[in-house]
Amino acid sequence: MTNDPVISAKNLSLTFQTNDGPVHALKDVTLDINKGDFVSFIGPSGCGKTTFLRVMADLEKPTAGEITVNGVSPEEARKARAYGYVFQHAGLYPWRTIGGNIRLPLEIMGVSKDEQDAAVKEVLELVHLDNFENKFPWQLSGGMQQRASIARALAFHADILLMDEPFGALDEIVRDHLNEQVLELWARTNKTIGFVTHSIPEAVYLSTKIVVMSPRPGRITDVIESTLPKERPLEIRDTPEFIEIAHRVRDGLRAGHEDDA
Amino acid sequence: MAALWYRVGPVIAVVIAIFVLWYAGAVALNSAWAHDKAKRAGVELTTSELIADTMSQKKPKLPAPHQVGAEIWKTTGAMVARGKAFSKRSLIYHSWITLSSTLLGFAMGTALGIALAVGIVYNRTMDMSVMPWVIASQTIPILAIAPMIIVVLNAVGISGLIPKAVISMYLSFFPVVVGMVKGLRSPDHMQLDQMKTWNANASQEFWKLRLPSSMPFLFTSLKVAMAASLVGAIVGELPTGAVAGLGARLLGGSYYGQTIQIWSALLVAAALAAALVGLIGWIQNIVLKRMGMAR
Numbered sequence: 001m002t003n004d005p006v007i008s009a010k011n012l013s014l015t016f017q018t019n020d021g022p023v024h025a026l027k028d029v030t031l032d033i034n035k036g037d038f039v040s041f042i043g044p045s046g047c048g049k050t051t052f053l054r055v056m057a058d059l060e061k062p063t064a065g066e067i068t069v070n071g072v073s074p075e076e077a078r079k080a081r082a083y084g085y086v087f088q089h090a091g092l093y094p095w096r097t098i099g100g101n102i103r104l105p106l107e108i109m110g111v112s113k114d115e116q117d118a119a120v121k122e123v124l125e126l127v128h129l130d131n132f133e134n135k136f137p138w139q140l141s142g143g144m145q146q147r148a149s150i151a152r153a154l155a156f157h158a159d160i161l162l163m164d165e166p167f168g169a170l171d172e173i174v175r176d177h178l179n180e181q182v183l184e185l186w187a188r189t190n191k192t193i194g195f196v197t198h199s200i201p202e203a204v205y206l207s208t209k210i211v212v213m214s215p216r217p218g219r220i221t222d223v224i225e226s227t228l229p230k231e232r233p234l235e236i237r238d239t240p241e242f243i244e245i246a247h248r249v250r251d252g253l254r255a256g257h258e259d260d261a
Numbered sequence: 262m263a264a265l266w267y268r269v270g271p272v273i274a275v276v277i278a279i280f281v282l283w284y285a286g287a288v289a290l291n292s293a294w295a296h297d298k299a300k301r302a303g304v305e306l307t308t309s310e311l312i313a314d315t316m317s318q319k320k321p322k323l324p325a326p327h328q329v330g331a332e333i334w335k336t337t338g339a340m341v342a343r344g345k346a347f348s349k350r351s352l353i354y355h356s357w358i359t360l361s362s363t364l365l366g367f368a369m370g371t372a373l374g375i376a377l378a379v380g381i382v383y384n385r386t387m388d389m390s391v392m393p394w395v396i397a398s399q400t401i402p403i404l405a406i407a408p409m410i411i412v413v414l415n416a417v418g419i420s421g422l423i424p425k426a427v428i429s430m431y432l433s434f435f436p437v438v439v440g441m442v443k444g445l446r447s448p449d450h451m452q453l454d455q456m457k458t459w460n461a462n463a464s465q466e467f468w469k470l471r472l473p474s475s476m477p478f479l480f481t482s483l484k485v486a487m488a489a490s491l492v493g494a495i496v497g498e499l500p501t502g503a504v505a506g507l508g509a510r511l512l513g514g515s516y517y518g519q520t521i522q523i524w525s526a527l528l529v530a531a532a533l534a535a536a537l538v539g540l541i542g543w544i545q546n547i548v549l550k551r552m553g554m555a556r
Contacts, residue, residue, distance in 0.1 A: 059454050078460060085458040087451050094553030095473050104469065105459040136553050156459075 004071060005032035006160060006192045007056055012065035014051055014218075024217030025051040026062070031211060031220060035159075038186055038193045040203035041211045042249060043256065048218020049196045049211075053162050056194060057085050069160070081109060083160035084153030088168050090145035092137040092152075098124070099133035102152045109156055123151040126185055143174040147181070154189070162194045167202070176234060179205055183232055200253075204228075204246045205237060212249055214256020222252035283326050290322040291315035324521045332525040349505070352529050358506040359494050360533065362422055366429020366497075367490040371483065373430060374437025381438070382445045382471070383463065392442075399435050403428065403493065408500040425501065429493030433486040440482025444475025477554055480545035487537045495530060507533075 014026040026048040033039050041049035054060040055067060058074035069077035077083065092101045099120050106116045124130055127147040137145055146166055153161060167175045179202060186193055197203050203210050204226070212222040226245060228236060236242055288311075295314040299306045306314070316325040324332075336352040347354045377395065380387040407428045414424045448470050456466045498508030507530045514522035549555040 057458055059457060078458065081460060083458070085455070087455065089451060091451055091455055093470075093473065095551075108456075108459045108461045108465050108469070138553055 006035050006037075007031075007033040007067070007069050007194070009052075009055075009067045010065055012052075012055065012062050012067055014048070014055060014060060014062045014064075026055070027217035027219050028065070029218075029220055031223070033192060033194065033209075035192055036190055037209055038195065038207050039209045039211060040195045040197055040207040041213060042197055042200065042203045043213035043221075043253065044198070044215055046215035046218070047213040047256070048215070049213050050164055051218065052213075053164055053194055053196050057083060057162055059085075081156055082158055083162050084156065084158045086146075086150050086153045086161070086163040086166045088165045090137070090142075090149040092145055092148060094137055097134050097136055098129065098140070098148050101137070101148060102155050105152060105156055111156070119155045119157075123154045124148075126154060126188065127151045127181065141174075143170050143178060146170065147178065150182075150185075154185075154191075159191060160194070161191045164196045165198070166195075168198070175199075175202070180234060182206060187230065200246050200249050201237060204242060204249060205232060205234075210245070210249055212252035212256070214253070221256045222248070224248055224252070280326055283323075284316075287321065287323045287325040288312055288315045291318055294318060294322070320518045321520055324524050328521050329524045329528060332521045333529065336525065337529075352507075352510070352525065355505055355507050355510050355526070356529055356533060359491070359498065359508065359530070362425035362429055362497060362506070363487075363490045363494040363533075363537070365422060365426035366493055367433050367487055369426060370430040370433030370486055370490060371437050374434040374482070374486070375441055375479075377434070377438045378441030378445055379467075381442050383467075392438075395435060395438050398431070403432060403496050404499075406431070407496050411497075411500050420501075425494055425497035425506075428497035429490045432489040432493035436482045436485040436489065437479075440478045440485075441475055444478025444482075445471045447478065448474045473552065476552060477549060480541065480549070483541050484538050484545075487541055488534050491530065491534045491537065 009029055009031045012026055012029040013024070016023045016025055029048070029052060041052060043049050051060055055062050056069055056074055058078040067074060070080075070082050072080075092098070093104065096104065102120045102123060103116050106119060111119070120133060124133055127150055129144065129147055129151065132140065132144070132148070137148070140148065150161075150163075150166065153163075167178050170178065182193075183206060185191075195203075195206060197206075208226050208230075210222075210224040210226065211220055212224065213219065214221045224245060228241060228245070292311060292315050295306065295311055295318070298314070315321070316328065318324075321328070333352065336350060340346055340348060340351040340353070345351060347357070377387075377391060381391055382388070410427055410431070411424045414420065414427065445467075452470060452474075453466070456470055461469070495506070495508035495511070498504075498506040499512055507526045510526035511523055514520070514526065546555065
């Protein structure tokens with residue numbers, strides 16, 4: 001196994017042309033993400049964290065700089081189905097069962113029926129929805145729907161999982177529970193995860209690497225390598241080490257905001 | 262019981278109000294003729310005689326509901342009882358003639374409407390160019406263009422059911438185009454991005470996302486299209502010589518001042534439209550409930 005980064009961005013910039021003039025969503029962003037990393041992107045709205053994730057997924061094209069995913073361009077990586085993408089809303093199709101929703105990308109990719117069955121069973125078990133294959137989305141709570149959508153992103157065994165504020169619309173208690181499950185899932189599958197959030201505790205609890213970003217122009221202000229162990233019970237959030245990292249994240253966010261104060 | 266009354270009560274109240282207004286209108290509009298007749302016969306009419314006369318004239322300006330009811334029964338139920346359901350004097354026969362061109366025109370209009378909508382959504386040239394023509398087509402009065410369609414199709418040897426169905430299609434494709442363009446564009450950015458992350462091709466995106474998403478829009482359009490189809494079918498019967506169909510009954514009735522015949526054909530046409538639209542609504546309910554998209 002080589003030590004090449006899974007995702008590598010060099011001087012990446014993205015400028016949107018709007019009627020009010022150019023908006024610098026990303027400016028000179030440089031970052032390497034290694035295999036098995038859990039990287040959180042945190043920052044206020046407009047800091048480009050979601051845009052950065054969308055560039056990795058080839059949903060936006062950068063206007064300058066370079067980015068590779070698995071050593072190739074994001075477009076080639078997307079066409080090779082290198083990543084699973086989880087959106088803020090579960091976006092399950094109401095006319096399909098949970099199993100049918102998870103099958104959807106597999107059908108599109110032309111996976112055989114037997115392999116589909118096996119994959120659905122496997123990922124439903126990963127997100128603890130074993131008995132819900134034949135239920136319809138409206139029969140599930142918001143948190144369960146989001147778990148199903150994560151299962152769908154995992155179904156085709158991509159090595160990279162990109163998540164854009166997946167729990168942003170859920171309440172605190174459900175969110176805690178899902179955070180635990182995501183860590184468990186990450187430990188079991190050894191995926192490389194990119195995770196956009198605006199919650200400091202969520203970022204610190206989940207990540208091996210926290211990327212703090214700030215707006216106007218969207219840029220990286222700090223990259224924090226977490227010193228927390230891989231095994232993380234929820235109680236770890238009360239340890240001095242956790243609080244220390246959270247403090248550094250908060251300082252980074254405040255520094256990026258100085259010009260606004 | 263109270264709950265039932267809560268639902269049915271307003272409907273009954275409206276129906277009663279319509280009947281009251283209808284009878285009042287019949288008395289008011291037909292009394293002039295009744296007075297005329299009495300004057301010529303040199304008799305004086307009492308109020309009750311006057312009212313009785315206004316409701317039993319042969320060619321009233323506005324026939325009373327029971328006269329229309331009796332005419333409808335005479336040309337439907339009574340003919341079925343005599344085993345002559347499909348005689349040329351039967352409204353069932355005429356309704357069937359109109360229904361057949363309505364249904365064919367509706368099917369053709371739906372197919373054309375969906376095809377145009379797919380073209381508009383997937384083809385930039387069509388997106389930029391087709392819609393103005395579609396709208397222009399509906400600004401031409403159907404009565405003006407119907408004879409042209411009959412003449413042109415006749416010239417190429419097509420007559421009978423098809424020309425009437427084409428006129429019906431001309432009216433019914435419009436709501437389907439408009440509704441389906443909106444329906445096929447109803448998936449949001451996130452859903453389309455999601456398809457992109459799976460590297461789905463255009464046909465997969467259409468069959469798995471756009472088409473299912475458009476179903477609520479399709480059914481709403483189909484209801485409007487069905488009513489338009491019936492209007493088209495009736496209009497289409499007029500320039501074809503008014504041989505058969507509800508339109509022929511309307512035209513024949515107006516030639517000879519048979520107001521009762523006109524009104525019974527009108528009511529049967531309305532009932533037919535209500536039944537067809539109701540049928541689509543019923544299918545809509547079942548389909549959307551199954552798809553988890555019911556309102």
